Structure formats: C-alpha cells, structure tokens
Amino acid sequence: MVALKPLLITMGDPAGVGPELIIKALLAGELDRFERPLQVVGDAAVLQRAAKVFDCEAELEQHSHQDWTLTCGERSLPVVNLSYLDEEKVEFGCPKLPCGRAMADYIEWAVARCLVGLAAGMVTCPINKAIINQAGVHFPGHTELLAERCGVEKVVMMLAGEKLKVSLVTTHLGLRDVSRVLNTAEILQTIHITDQSLRNQFGIADPKLAVLSVNPHAGESGLFGDEEERLIAPAIEQARSYGINASGPHSADTLFHFAAKGEYDAVVCMYHDQGLIPLKLLHFDDGVNVTLGLPIIRTSVDHGTAYDLAGTGKANTASLIAAIKMAEEMTK
Numbered sequence: 511m512v513a514l515k516p517l518l519i520t521m522g523d524p525a526g527v528g529p530e531l532i533i534k535a536l537l538a539g540e541l542d543r544f545e546r547p548l549q550v551v552g553d554a555a556v557l558q559r560a561a562k563v564f565d566c567e568a569e570l571e572q573h574s575h576q577d578w579t580l581t582c583g584e585r586s587l588p589v590v591n592l593s594y595l596d597e598e599k600v601e602f603g604c605p606k607l608p609c610g611r612a613m614a615d616y617i618e619w620a621v622a623r624c625l626v627g628l629a630a631g632m633v634t635c636p637i638n639k640a641i642i643n644q645a646g647v648h649f650p651g652h653t654e655l656l657a658e659r660c661g662v663e664k665v666v667m668m669l670a671g672e673k674l675k676v677s678l679v680t681t682h683l684g685l686r687d688v689s690r691v692l693n694t695a696e697i698l699q700t701i702h703i704t705d706q707s708l709r710n711q712f713g714i715a716d717p718k719l720a721v722l723s724v725n726p727h728a729g730e731s732g733l734f735g736d737e738e739e740r741l742i743a744p745a746i747e748q749a750r751s752y753g754i755n756a757s758g759p760h761s762a763d764t765l766f767h768f769a770a771k772g773e774y775d776a777v778v779c780m781y782h783d784q785g786l787i788p789l790k791l792l793h794f795d796d797g798v799n800v801t802l803g804l805p806i807i808r809t810s811v812d813h814g815t816a817y818d819l820a821g822t823g824k825a826n827t828a829s830l831i832a833a834i835k836m837a838e839e840m841t842k
C-alpha cells in the first residue's frame with residue numbers, strides 16, 4: 511500500500527499560541543482521528559517547552575538534521591525542525607525578530623514541499639505580520655506570500671464556517687485604500703474563483719453567491735458613492751453571463767442575516783472587516799481560513815497569535831482541528 515502524503519502543520523509564531531495548540535490537540539487525542547499523517551514544521555525545543563504548559567515532559571528524538579520526533583506520553587508527532595531558537599528567550603506573548611525569520615521559514619519550507627508533491631497540503635498556525643515584515647519578509651500575510659511562491663496572480667481569502675462562508679476581494683489593506691484599489695476585474699475574479707472552489711473543493715453543484723456593496727445602502731442610488739454602479743454591478747453582470755449564480759450588489763448590513771440562515775453558499779465581500787466581523791461573530795471558535803485559487807491545499811486557523819493567552823494553555827483548539835479536517839477533506 512502506498513503511504514499517504516502528510517499534511518504539514520506550520521507552527522506559526524513561536525511566541526504565540528501555535529505551539530501549545532498543537533501540543534494541546536495532541537495530548538487530547540484530537541489528532542488521532544486523521545487518516546493522513548501529520549507533520550509539524552517548526553521548532554522542536556519550542557514545542558517541547560509548550561508541552562510543559564500542560565505538565566508534560568515531552569521527549570525529543572533526532573533522526574537526521576531536520577527530522578525529529580516529539581513524544582508526549584503515549585502520543586508522538588514528527589517534527590521538521592527548522593529553527594534552533596533559544597526556547598528560554600522566546601517569551602510567551604513577546605514576539606522577537608528571530609521568531610519573525612523562523613515563522614517565515616516554516617511557511618517557505620511547507621509551500622516548497624507541497625509544490626514538489628511531497629506533501630498533501632499545509633495547515634498554518636498564526637503568524638505576526640508586523641514581525642515577519644521587520645524580519646525582511648515583505649508580505650502582509652500567508653495568503654499573499656503563498657500566492658507569490660505558487661506563481662499565482664490572484665488568490666482569494668475565504669473564511670468558512672458551517673453557517674457562513676465569506677470571500678474577500680481585498681485582504682490586508684487599509685480601509686482608506688479600499689475604494690481606490692477596487693476594480694471590476696478583481697471583483698469578477700473573486701466571484702469566479704469562489705464559484706469554482708465551491709463546486710470543486712466543497713462539492714456544491716450550483717453555488718449561490720451574494721456580492722456585497724461597499725457603501726451604506728448599496729450607495730443609495732449614488733448618494734453615498736458610485737462604486738456599486740461603476741464597479742460591482744458590471745462584475746456581477748459578467749459573472750452571470752458566464753453562468754455563475756451571483757446576485758447584488760447587496761447592502762452589507764442586512765445581507766448577513768439571510769446568508770447565516772442558509773440563503774447563500776458564500777458572500778463575496780469588498781474588504782477584510784466587512785466579511786470577517788460577521789464570520790468571527792458566528793464562527794470564532796471553529797472557523798477556517800482557506801486560500802482559494804492556489805495549486806496547493808492551504809487552510810489555517812481563523813484567529814491570531816493570541817499573545818494574551820500564550821503560555822496559559824487556555825487557547826481553544828477547535829479552529830486548528832477544523833482547519834486540519836478541511837485540508838484532509840480537500841485531499842479526497
């Protein structure tokens with residue numbers, strides 16, 4: 511029997527909750543349910559320290575330069591050890607420059623491994639965008655870095671939960687720049703990629719998409735702005751001419767009420783907080799961030815580094831487990 515390729519879990523910021531979420535899930539047996547082998551890409555000593563948060567003295571075994579095994583009680587995890595941070599200097603909740611370089615290295619290694627077909631996909635734990643930039647890795651987030659490394663011009667950030675799925679036309683961009691950057695081609699691409707992914711990766715035969723406006727009351731016939739008429743409506747019209755079941759531009763304030771009741775398979779949002787506020791309101795615990803349009807599978811937790819919880823063991827593993835589950839389902 512051919513061995514299944516592993517799913518890679520990048521550890522994220524060593525000073526954040528990523529390491530302890532992985533260990534917490536391991537100790538609770540939450541990783542036992544997956545058919546695919548899981549491999550953590552990170553720092554073995556930092557993971558070993560995270561085990562202490564749960565009163566577990568983890569053992570490390572080194573097999574080669576990068577290949578290690580971490581054992582906590584009855585359970586083990588393979589670790590690709592890419593950094594040798596001094597774990598005593600990695601203070602919980604205090605990201606430092608060496609962590610910035612390390613968290614970028616974990617992502618780079620994982621994406622390269624996926625691209626050459628040696629891994630089935632990657633699941634990412636949270637990084638600190640400011641610190642990776644200070645470390646010289648000039649990307650606003652995983653999404654943009656992965657798009658570049660995969661040679662794809664347009665990808666779509668989707669956050670998904672049982673009740674609601676949102677995909678974003680613009681992602682990590684200041685609000686004052688949104689209107690300047692919005693254009694019909696990108697709105698259309700976002701609608702198209704969302705539609706294709708819902709069909710091919712989520713198994714929805716004829717996805718129903720709601721496309722939002724950017725201004726209050728969908729611009730109120732031009733009184734509060736003209737992006738709806740000028741940019742968004744033409745994109746919807748074109749999408750419909752391609753057979754995509756898209757409607758709008760809808761007023762954002764009311765649409766989510768209907769979307770959360772199941773009237774739409776996904777909502778195409780014009781900017782980050784427009785989509786992520788309702789999503790996290792409904793699905794903070796178990797939402798998944800998935801990058802659509804990549805040639806590889808990438809899912810992520812829907813939360814950040816949670817520095818206020820790092821080292822307490824209190825962070826919830828549900829989003830991590832949901833992200834691994836979604837990635838595994840996408841491999842089928």
Ligand SMILES: NC(=O)c1ccc[n+]([C@@H]2O[C@H](COP(=O)([O-])OP(=O)(O)OC[C@H]3O[C@@H](n4cnc5c(N)ncnc54)[C@H](O)[C@@H]3O)[C@@H](O)[C@H]2O)c1
Binds near residue numbers: 811814815817818
């Ligand atoms: N996937 C990612 O890489 C990702 C996503 C969002 C934010 N970030 C980064 O995280 C850093 C902190 O961002 P933030 O403070 O806006 O958001 P955050 O998600 O880290 O924290 C917001 C609040 O949610 C709580 N929280 C977060 N995760 C939790 C969990 N698993 N269980 C229980 N409570 C949890 C935190 O304790 C905090 O009170 C920033 O540097 C940001 O760039 C990364």
Ligand SMILES: N[C@H](C(=O)O)[C@H](O)COP(=O)(O)O
Binds near residue numbers: 650651654799
């Ligand atoms: N925008 C996401 C959120 O707020 O949850 C998050 O920053 C993750 O983005 P990347 O997956 O691009 O790192």
